[in-house]
Amino acid sequence: MKASIIGTTGYGGAELLRILKNHPEFEISSIHSTRDNLAISDEYPHLIGIMNNQLQKIEPEKISESADIVFLATPSGVSGELAAQFVNKNIKIVDLSGDLRLPASEYKQWYKKDPTSDEVINQAVYGLTEWNRDQVKTSDLISNPGCYPTATLLGLAPVVIEQLIEKDQIIVDAKSGISGAGRSLSRTSSFAEANENFSAYKVNQHQHTPEIEQQLKVWNKEMEAITFTTQLLPITRGIMATSYVKLKESYSTKQLVELYEHTYQQSPFVRVRPVGNYPSVKEVAGSNYCDIGLHVDERTGRMTIISVIDNLMKGAAGQAVQNANLMFGMEETTGLEMSPLYP
Amino acid sequence: MKASIIGTTGYGGAELLRILKNHPEFEISSIHSTRDNLAISDEYPHLIGIMNNQLQKIEPEKISESADIVFLATPSGVSGELAAQFVNKNIKIVDLSGDLRLPASEYKQWYKKDPTSDEVINQAVYGLTEWNRDQVKTSDLISNPGCYPTATLLGLAPVVIEQLIEKDQIIVDAKSGISGAGRSLSRTSSFAEANENFSAYKVNQHQHTPEIEQQLKVWNKEMEAITFTTQLLPITRGIMATSYVKLKESYSTKQLVELYEHTYQQSPFVRVRPVGNYPSVKEVAGSNYCDIGLHVDERTGRMTIISVIDNLMKGAAGQAVQNANLMFGMEETTGLEMSPLYP
Amino acid sequence: MKASIIGTTGYGGAELLRILKNHPEFEISSIHSTRDNLAISDEYPHLIGIMNNQLQKIEPEKISESADIVFLATPSGVSGELAAQFVNKNIKIVDLSGDLRLPASEYKQWYKKDPTSDEVINQAVYGLTEWNRDQVKTSDLISNPGCYPTATLLGLAPVVIEQLIEKDQIIVDAKSGISGAGRSLSRTSSFAEANENFSAYKVNQHQHTPEIEQQLKVWNKEMEAITFTTQLLPITRGIMATSYVKLKESYSTKQLVELYEHTYQQSPFVRVRPVGNYPSVKEVAGSNYCDIGLHVDERTGRMTIISVIDNLMKGAAGQAVQNANLMFGMEETTGLEMSPLYP
Amino acid sequence: MKASIIGTTGYGGAELLRILKNHPEFEISSIHSTRDNLAISDEYPHLIGIMNNQLQKIEPEKISESADIVFLATPSGVSGELAAQFVNKNIKIVDLSGDLRLPASEYKQWYKKDPTSDEVINQAVYGLTEWNRDQVKTSDLISNPGCYPTATLLGLAPVVIEQLIEKDQIIVDAKSGISGAGRSLSRTSSFAEANENFSAYKVNQHQHTPEIEQQLKVWNKEMEAITFTTQLLPITRGIMATSYVKLKESYSTKQLVELYEHTYQQSPFVRVRPVGNYPSVKEVAGSNYCDIGLHVDERTGRMTIISVIDNLMKGAAGQAVQNANLMFGMEETTGLEMSPLYP
Structure with missing residues (x-):
């Protein structure tokens, strides 16, 4: 299968290159960027000798004719427009941006950008693979x-x-490594200011809030607004979400670990940790795993849920390929079985 | 005033040396450690030429005779015993450990160590300076x-x-830099495993939980158990506590920022940030400040409180000196006015 | 082919697991450690669900009977003894330690340990793959x-x-990331002291000095003693060797880049950078590449050579597998084609 | 004495603020930037409550009238022009940039910028304090x-x-922390690319090369061109220069350590380490020290010299204040006696 990548010079695009280069079924047929006429290895010297493809112009018509799937690794505000040009064109599309995740009105409110049409948005399936495989x-x-x-x-x-x-x-x-902020330059992501630091941003205003709430309501329509805080870790890759929930009744940690194990037993990329064991972000670095640890506090009746991913893998390019695998009838693990890079 | 330090080779002890070296009123009269007969600059080469004092045996009797104040920078489980030997001996004592913070029974439960006598514990004043000055x-x-x-x-x-x-x-x-774990060696605090990592530990079981709850009840006896999570940041110094509270009634962020500003207007080391501004841990590094930022989420009626300190300063040696200043009738800021080291 | 690993809990051992897990020809038949009766995923939780093998006792006789190759990822001082028990036993051996690299007398002088017998040492081929393939x-x-x-x-x-x-x-x-010091705990490799730091160690006394000089003399018997400095980088993985040589005659950078390109054109893991381009350690992280950049300073007649590797890959486990591939008649790149993890 | 700072928003400027805030003799009378009409604490929130001065326009005439000394913390290419407007105006000037360090012709060649006039350059004294006190x-x-x-x-x-x-x-x-690159944004100094990395830059072409050579010739006019490599450490502050020299005759490390101790015995900020002890960059962080360790390799007749500083202190703002102290007849250590921040 031939895959094209648009937005290749960002970190999500670069991670797609890393995965697809060794994928047994996908072949990278073309890579695209607003900065064309440049070899990808000029932009990313770590790819010298591995991949010397030239970046090409973004021409949807042409790409649709030559590729079987296109990955949009472009920023929010750009992807939606591109997606609209690819739909109904005999090419499969995976969009890594936030442009197709929310209804147009809500998108506008949280992203402060113009949405693409609801028509396109409505066609999109939300690719949280473990819960939407079919x-x-x-x-x-x-x-x-x-x-x-x-x-x-x-x-x-x-x-x-x-x-x-x-x-x-x-x-x-929630806490994220700095690659989550993308590759464009900013004071907050400059080394001297981010290093030996830890800071909160967009407190109660992060655009991922409605995306989470929307899916929670899909699962249980009574769920209400959540409190969601995002913070910047002085690491390159990795996200930890520490979630606090109030149990309606009393359960032991063991009971809930068993529920989670049962729930995810057919999900090869979700690893539920045994009682007393909590995942750290480095334990999934470079891999497509989501590791989850739990603890019930009997004193308060609350459960603490610790879930970690590599934001560029399960949080972006890895899950994108996991979805693409399913779209073409492959095993979802195809080309994604790399172990975490530890230490 | 003559100050002795016991437990000088740990990070809390080293930070006391840094502060007291330039303090206008205290003079370091002796330093002590279980590892005596060693120059402190052999243990800490950054002190070469600054301080060449020899580490001495821990002899409470002798120390009481020669010093006006003793700082116990010894570990929990050791400090309590030492404190008992200094009380009622015409020497002032500041204990940086957890040994005098909880009633004996509760100490035993959370610290899993033998407590010192309630008699000594009861004599101790809890030195959260801003709230216990008198x-x-x-x-x-x-x-x-x-x-x-x-x-x-x-x-x-x-x-x-x-x-x-x-x-x-x-x-x-809550999140802490790794110096908070002390200077003894462990896998979790080894560079290759802590670097590029973020992990939770002692989930719902950290020994600081009852210390927090005890003080909350001092302020408002109806307060109940809290949910408290501790996590390890890949930085040397710094703590951020992100606290979530449910407001009984509706307030704006602005109203609550004003309350905090009012509350702390006589507290030179507490800096309340203006609306929309949240402190990062690096902005207090090396200083005795505690910076606080707030945000009320109208969607949920909860307030997010972000407070940061340097764990070795306001979280240990800095606050110890702040208390010592007051014990001798000085301004609490004496010798503590260093600006944060930024970047 | 069946592979056994001895010394599996160290970083070199863990990296062998990462590689061999996805290697198309080698199967991990057993893993061994002085700490047996422990699942490897208990020691390394990042392997949960990937590999649940039990660590076994180190029994050379038994291993020889069941495996085709054994990797000794044991420390210097241990490996030599083990190697002696495996030689001439119908099993191939790759020793990652320093025990077989030097004649016994020189080993003793630089490693300050008892050497294994010269008889075993003399049987060993020095596995600098690019130069010793045959x-x-x-x-x-x-x-x-x-x-x-x-x-x-x-x-x-x-x-x-x-x-x-x-x-x-x-x-x-030369500069190395901290994983190079191995997994045992030490002050120098503790986070709070290594982080935001850079230090030199074993100045002019590192045990790799005679190993380098010996090979230089193999290539040109007139070569004399080198000056060699080792320094600790606050990163987990990566080595940069910055080498300074005095040219006998005048050459341009371009001429020497061409010489290097020519020399390594059949070496898939050596990437010579074009004129003006110098490799950074992150550009090879997690991969088996050695990247080299050059610059001739006409003012002094010296050339600066910058070469980088991932110390756990090309500097240990990666090169070990590269050699193992050749020992069994495979392509040297088999199972080693992972791209660098960037960023 | 009243001090003005121009270029206050850069890291050198911010470090001058940190020092001068607690200096017993200098008072910060005004701060200036091309970005005026902004409180410095808006730019640097770590200064909230410490310093709320407004940044002002850069008006040399006005500054000369109100201040006793002006620190130019402006970039190379800007400082020279400013210095020209301050000379002969009854105000003392310390320029932290490279604009006054080289003869105009050499400046142009290495800095690729237009030099200021040789007349101004010739008036300037090179402030390597330890060697130019008089x-x-x-x-x-x-x-x-x-x-x-x-x-x-x-x-x-x-x-x-x-x-x-x-x-x-x-x-x-030579190796430098990333704050040495200044505060302007660049790919190389972005966290995701600098973190866990180490890279060489401007190989044999760094503009500090002629500055070093010029001073070496002042000391010994026979000295020739040096080989000089600059590399980027993934830390915020700190420089290590590892220098290699060929001894004309045979000396022991001990003899040379004694020479260094003797040479610097009147220099409070230079700490010569005893035989076998080498300084690390963290051991001078936040302080004005330059620590030096030596080792003679008898095998090669070369000496390795390891010298470390905090690039923002002894490498910029600290030495600037050290010089300013002398210019006003004070002890050179005035206001500079802060211990290193360790760990």
């Missing part, structure tokens, strides 16, 4: 989940679906 | 607060005291 | 090069072999 | 040394002056 398999347009929502939702799903928690007491304290 | 001034035995409790309590105090929040919905997601 | 292919006992020597020697080889440089003016300023 | 004391215009030259020259001075080394065999392998 729809993903038959869709041609996938809206790949955000990095924070992926970690958060995989951690919350079992207790939300089983209706074990109070509907208005979910608090998510 | 008692500190007249006390000879200070139990210096833990690093996490300092950040957390300064952040929660105004709304707890004013009874603005629900008594059973406090969640504190 | 010998590696026919050997059953490989002494895998040190991490510093690999980076240094690949950088120096072309000009030493072509006799373009002065024999007594080689200076190598 | 001139500094009587000068009104100081050209503050570069960060790399400070570390390098203090390390080389004794053996160059005593003529103990070969004139054409000095190699300096």
Whole structure:
């Protein structure tokens, strides 16, 4: 299968290159960027000798004719427009941006950008693979989940679906490595200011909030607004979502670990940790895993859920390929079985 | 005034040396360690040419005779015993460990160690300076607060005291730099495993939990158990406590920022950030400040409180000296006016 | 082919697991450690669900009977003894330690440990793959090069072999990430002391010095002692060797880049950078590449050679597998084609 | 004494604020930037409550009338022009840029910028304090040394002056923390690319090369061109210069350590380490020290010199204040006695 990548010079694009280069079924047929006429190895010297493809102009018509699938690794605000040009063109599409995740009106409110048409948005299947496999398999347009929502939702799903928690007491304290901010330059992501530092941003205003809430309501329509905080870790890759939920009744940690194990037993990329064991972000670095650890505090009746992913893998390019695998009828693990890089 | 330090080779001890070296009123009269007969500059080469004192044996009798104040920078489980040997000996004592912070029975439960006698514990004044100035001034035995409790309590105090929040919905997601784990070697604090990593530990079981709850109840006896999570940041210094509280009634961020500003207007080391501005840990590094930022989420009726300190300064040695200053009738800022080291 | 690993809990062992797990020809048949009766995923939680093998006792006799190859990822001082028990036993051996790299007398002088017998040492082929392919292919006992020597020697080889440089003016300023120090705990490799730091160690006394000099003399018997400095970088993985050589005659950077390109054109893991382009350690992280950049300073007649590797890959486990591939008649790149993890 | 700072928003400017805030003799009378009408604490929130001065326009005439000394923390290419407007105006000047360090012609060649007039350049005294105290004391215009030259020259001075080394065999392998690149944004100094990385830049072409060579020739006019490499450490602050020199005759490390101790015995900020002890960059962080360690390799007749500084302190703002102290007849240590921030 031939795959094209648009937005190749960003970190999500670069991670797609890393995965697809060794994928047994996909072949990178073309790479695209607003900065064309440049070899990708000039932009990313770590690719010298591995991949010397030239970046090409973004011409949807031409790409549709030559590729079987296109990955949109372009920023929010750009992807939606591109997706609209690819739909119904005999090419499958996976969009890594936030442009197809929310209804147009809500998008506008949280992203402060013009949305693409609801028509396109409505065609898109939300690619949280573990929970939407059947729809993903038959869709041609996938809206790949955000990095924070992926970690958060995989951690919350079992207790939300089983209706074990109070509907208005979910608090998510999320932390991300700096690659999550993308490759454009900013003061906050400059080394001297981010290093030896830890800071909160967009407090209660992050655009991933409605994406999480929307999916929670899909699972249980009574769920209410969540409290969601995002913070910047002085590391390159990795997200931890520490979620706090109030249990309606009393359960032991063991019981809930068993529920999670049961829920995810057919999901090769979700690893539920045994009682007393909590995942750290480095334990999934470079891999497509989402690891989850739990603890019930009997003193308060709350459960702490710790879920970690590599934001560029399960939080972006990895899950995008996981979805693409399913779209073409392959095993979802195809080309994604790399172990975490530890230490 | 002559100051002795016991437990000088740990990070808290080293930070006391840094502060006291330039303090206009205290003079370091002797330094002590179980590893005596060693120059401190052999242990800490950054002190070569600054301080060449020899480490001496820990002889409380002798120290009481020659010093006006002793700082116990010894570990929990050791400090209590030492404190007992110094009380009622015409020497002032500041204990940086957890040994004098909890009633004996509760100490045993959370620290899993033998407590010192309740008699000594009861003599100790809890040195959260901003809230206990009067008692500190007249006390000879200070139990210096833990690093996490300092950040957390300064952040929660105004709304707890004013009874603005629900008594059973406090969640504190706390993160600490690795120096907080002390200087003894461990896998978790080895570079290759802590670097590019972020991990939770002692989930719902950290020994600082009862210390926080005890003080909350001092302020408002109805307060109930909190949810408290501790996590390890890949930085050397710094703590952020992100606290979530449920407001009983509706307030704007602005109203609560004004409450905090008012509350701390006589507290030179607490800096309340203006609306929309959140502190990062690097902005207090090397200084004795505790910076606090707030945000009310109207969607959920919860407030997010972000408070940061340098765990070795306001979270340990800095606050210890702040208390010592008051014990001798000085301005609390004496010798503590260093600006944060930024970047 | 069945592979056993001894010394699996160290970083070199863990990296062998990462590689061999996805290797198309080798199967991990058993893993061994002095700490047996433990699942490897208990020691390394990042392997949960990937590999749940139990660590077993180190029984050479038994291993020889069941495996086709054994990797000794044991420390210097241990490996030599083990190697002696495996030789001439119908099993191939790759030793990652320093025990088989030097004649016994020199080993004793630099390693301050008892050497294994010269008889075993003499059987071993020095596995600097790019320069010893033919010998590696026919050997059953490989002494895998040190991490510093690999980076240094690949950088120096072309000009030493072509006799373009002065024999007594080689200076190598080398820097390594902290995983190079192994997994045992030490003050120098604790996070709080290594982080935001950079330090030199074993100045002019590093045990890799004679290993480098020995190979230089193989290439050109007139070469004399080198100046070699080792320094600790606050990163987990990566080595840069910055080498300074004095050219006998005047050459342009371009001429020497061409010499290097020519020399390594059949070496898929050595990437010579174009004029003006210098490799950084992150550009090879997680991969088996050695990247080399050059610059001739016309003002001084010296050339600066910058060579980088991932110390756990090309500097240890990666090169070990590269050698193992050749020992079994495979392509040297088999199972080693992962791209660098960037960023 | 009243001090004005121009270029206050850069890291050198911010470090001047940190020092001067607590300086007993200088008072910050005004701060200036091309970005005026902004409170410095808006730009640097760590200064909230410490310093709320407004940034003002850069008006040399006005500044000259109100201040006793002006610090130019402006970039190379800007400082020279400013200095020209301040000379002969009854105000003392310390320029932290490279604009006054080289003759105009050489400046143009290495900095690729237009030089200021040789007339101004010639008035400037090179402020390598330890070696130019007498001139500094009587000068009104100081050209503050570069960060790399400070570390390098203090390390080389004794053996160059005593003529103990070969004139054409000095190699300096220098490494700097990222704050050395200044505060403007760039790919190389973005966190995701600099973190877990180490890279060389401007190989053999760094503009500090002629500055070092010029001073070496002042000490010994026979000295020839040096080999000088600059590399980027993934830390915020700190420089290590590892220098290699060829001894003309045989000396022990001990003899040379004694020479260095003797040379610097009147220099409170230079700490010569005992035999076998090498400084690390963290051991001077936040302080004005330059620490030096030495080792003679008898095998090669070369000495390795390791010198470290904090690039923002002894490499910029600290040395600037050290010079300013002397210009006003104070002790050079005034206001600079802060201990290193360790760990």
